[in-house]
Amino acid sequence: MNLQFDETLAENYRSVPQKIRVMSEVWLVENLFCPCCGNSCIEKLKNNSPVADIYCGNCGEIFELKSKRNCIGSKIVDGAYRTMIERINSNVNPHLFVMNYSAHFSVKNLVFIPKFFFTADVIERRRPLSANARRAGWIGCNILYKKIPEQGRIEIIRDGKKIETDEVLKLYSHAKKLQTDNLNLRGWMLDVINCINDITSENFTLKDIYRYADFLKSRHFYNHNIEAKIRQQLQFLRDRGFIKFIGRGTYKKI
Numbered sequence: 001m002n003l004q005f006d007e008t009l010a011e012n013y014r015s016v017p018q019k020i021r022v023m024s025e026v027w028l029v030e031n032l033f034c035p036c037c038g039n040s041c042i043e044k045l046k047n048n049s050p051v052a053d054i055y056c057g058n059c060g061e062i063f064e065l066k067s068k069r070n071c072i073g074s075k076i077v078d079g080a081y082r083t084m085i086e087r088i089n090s091n092v093n094p095h096l097f098v099m100n101y102s103a104h105f106s107v108k109n110l111v112f113i114p115k116f117f118f119t120a121d122v123i124e125r126r127r128p129l130s131a132n133a134r135r136a137g138w139i140g141c142n143i144l145y146k147k148i149p150e151q152g153r154i155e156i157i158r159d160g161k162k163i164e165t166d167e168v169l170k171l172y173s174h175a176k177k178l179q180t181d182n183l184n185l186r187g188w189m190l191d192v193i194n195c196i197n198d199i200t201s202e203n204f205t206l207k208d209i210y211r212y213a214d215f216l217k218s219r220h221f222y223n224h225n226i227e228a229k230i231r232q233q234l235q236f237l238r239d240r241g242f243i244k245f246i247g248r249g250t251y252k253k254i
């Protein structure tokens with residue numbers, strides 16, 4: 001896989017963000033397979049919609065690409081805040097590719113985030129643009145990358161090396177078991193997964209996970225039986241093959 005951007009594509013553009021957008025998008029559609037169905041190619045949408053750029057002609061899934069230089073970091077600048085929230089709340093947000101490129105315009109890291117790992121919680125509202133800005137008052141957003149559980153950050157290229165296609169497809173197919181259009185359930189599930197990921201040992205007990213009850217309560221303050229809710233989520237994650245119950249209130253991460 002050639003990881004180098006075609007810099008000749010940037011010649012007709014003045015602004016750096018435009019140059020990057022063109023080079024990174026062309027690189028993506030010329031080099032990448034569909035991480036959802038394994039189709040050998042993905043394509044650029046002809047008419048640019050506000051937040052979606054790329055689609056798979058085989059499975060019809062839609063993707064957006066965001067690129068950053070140096071490292072991915074904890075936040076990714078995205079488009080209009082309201083559009084993003086509306087899309088998540090209506091379950092029409094696209095999947096996301098996050099690309100990290102070097103100073104010499106070659107792809108260092110590429111991560112795929114399935115659309116069902118997004119909740120309003122991972123979208124941060126930015127300050128409105130100042131009165132002097134061309135689009136004064138416009139409100140953009142950041143994606144809080146590190147708040148997305150690791151199960152939803154599927155690596156395709158790591159440190160300039162391509163991960164095997166079969167491995168990517170396997171990870172997506174596993175992650176897809178968590179897909180739900182019920183946003184309340186999704187919020188709970190992702191929060192509990194983040195708590196489980198935060199536990200360093202491979203096995204954990206109910207007591208270990210109940211230590212996060214205050215944190216979960218702060219995020220779901222309307223719920224008055226947090227421990228029962230946690231157990232329900234553990235059951236859900238067990239049924240989907242993310243954890244295994246090994247007896248005496250102990251679970252094992254899978």
Ligand SMILES: [Zn+2]
Nearest residue numbers: 034037056059
């Ligand atoms: Zn596809």
